[in-house]
Amino acid sequence: GPLVGNLIGEGHVNYVLMYNMLTGIRIAVSRCQAKIRRTLSEEDFTAAHKYSFDIVGNELTPSAKYDFKFKDYAPWVFRELREDHFHLDPADYLLSLTAKYILSELGSPGKSGSFFYFSRDYRFIIKTIHHTEHKFLRRILPRYHAHVKANPHTLLSRFYGLHRVKLPHGRKIHFVIMNNLFPPHKDIHETYDLKGSTVGREYPEERAAVNPRAVLKDLNWINRGKTLELGPEKRALLTEQIRRDSELLKELRVMDYSLLVGIHNMARGNRDNVRRNTLKVFSPEVPMMKRKPTSIKGASSPEAIAMRRVVRESDVQALGSSTIALPEEDLGERQHFLFYQDDGGVRATSDSNYTMDTIYYLGIIDILTPYSNIKKLEHLWKGMQADRHKISPVPPAEYADRFFSFMKAVMRGGEGGMRFKSE
Ligand code: ATP
Ligand code: CA
Ligand code: CA
Incomplete structure (x- = not known):
């Protein structure tokens, strides 16, 4: 079905890929976001920013759990699409995709071989795409951008980002991030x-x-x-x-x-x-959050709340499975x-x-x-x-x-x- 999938934790076959995708997005998108906004130029549509991740880390990329390369395509164009035309809050976008470190996987519902992953809050979908689809999106990006700009109420898929992960043995995985049409708070009958x-x-x-x-x-x-x-x-x-x-x-x-x-x-x-509004947790991973509970000041600070959630999820790990509520x-x-x-x-x-x-x-x-x-x-x-x-x-x-x-x-x-x- 379209909405419920398995959560991906350590040990899942696609865990490493998922980790690499999310780490790449987190670093690349926040890099772009940290800069001061400017108007788009023609080159922005063909731009591709490269990142190289490894367990040591460097001044551009922090250390990661695995070695991989990441490419962020047309980052300025997608930033403008997200902020000006799709009305996403930049901090929210990153948080939904990365702070919640476990995505659920839908497997491949179509014949195409694409995989679908939902962000933890179900707002975003990551779809792996074929190389030809990737090339096509890059080619039509100026037209797509112009269409979205001229048609604020378009029904076309809202593309929020186009990226690529390259694994050490050379395999390249292209993917887009897009809107989930179905909201987390309503059953689809x-x-x-x-x-x-x-x-x-x-x-x-x-x-x-x-x-x-x-x-x-x-x-x-x-x-x-x-x-x-x-x-x-x-x-x-x-x-x-x-x-x-x-x-x-x-x-x-x-x-x-x-x-x-x-x-x-x-x-x-x-x-x-009921299950549409909750997710079944199969092997949740150990949280990426490194902060220790002692470093948290107020008990009701966002960090403290996040930390309690983390603790609860590691408790859940001991139990093997549980459910997580989605926004109402x-x-x-x-x-x-x-x-x-x-x-x-x-x-x-x-x-x-x-x-x-x-x-x-x-x-x-x-x-x-x-x-x-x-x-x-x-x-x-x-x-x-x-x-x-x-x-x-x-x-x-x-x-x-x-x-x-x-x-x-x-x-x-x-x-x-x-x-x-x-x-
Ligand atoms: P094929 O080429 O065989 O049709 P595909 O892998 O390209 O398959 P899609 O057609 O994009 O996959 O999507 C397959 C199914 O996934 C859809 O029928 C729908 O149920 C679900 N789906 C895809 N995109 C979205 C979306 N943006 N929001 C909600 N559900 C979606
Ligand atoms: Ca289809
Ligand atoms: Ca298709």
Whole structure:
């Protein structure tokens, strides 16, 4: 399912990678943040800052537990995106990603082989990406930046950072940090990943019946007769934003993206899925915090509170497992965005604008796949087997147009959905 994962502690196969990622982010991002803000130049988009970590340490990088190299791409551009356009508090960002030293791993939910990690507070997702996706993001960064600037309410994935870890034996792992569309404080009762394609786009209903965390697809949406319940204003605004976003993706010749839809039913609340609001701790690691309890002054100082938490977690280690509570309330930055401001999402409304007991969490995800030669081959191959227009890998312009018409149908409901069904 989309939200609950295993916490990564020492001994986990990906512990070293995780440690390196978080240490790299902590040092690189705070290095950039410590400097005085300046306006972006053209070079900032192609910049890459290198760091070399080892157990000894030097004046640029403190000592680390392992030897590795770290690259921070376009740090000034991502800083501006985070602070000016995505409204993140710089200290908060670093703290969420690094002070909470254990991330949970979702494994690889897609076919792509990417791994997903959540920050401890569930606000951020680290996604490992393929080298081609990494190169693509660097190439489109000026366009992406301009789009975000011109479209403060964009539904596109919010990229907060692009980095690379290189392990001593030479393996390179590229990753992005992005927004988790689903808030930590609300159960998601249904999840859909919609592409506007129908061929093969069905999660088996008999499996969905026993798995509330299944990620359902286009045909499930159509066959269940779902629609996004939005009054005329919200619907018009959302349609216009999806149009602009898919227009950009068309120009960038991107493929394979989808609209991720999480549905929270307010009448059901958070009762069904208690585990969604807590994390199961499997082998928590020994805290990186070196400070001793004696150095803490006031018992209620943030350090003291953090320290107690640390102590509690090491106690937990003795027990082997426990749960950690997640924040109960919505977190700041979402208030700035039209489609994320009702409890972190968009509240359903009727045609006459009465609020309904549903909250939608929406976003366009997986936007880094260019229509490469690989896709062209796949297209030829799949095209021989099924109706060419309904399969996923059609050329970018066709993909975007099909995506946008499906999303219009998703919002209009009724006839729109039916039209797709009978196609
Ligand atoms: P593939 O290429 O096979 O589709 P992928 O590895 O590129 O897979 P994505 O499509 O990006 O993966 O995401 C897979 C799933 O992870 C989504 O369907 C969704 O359930 C979850 N997910 C991805 N991005 C987010 C996000 N920003 N917020 C919440 N959930 C997400
Ligand atoms: Ca995908
Ligand atoms: Ca993908």
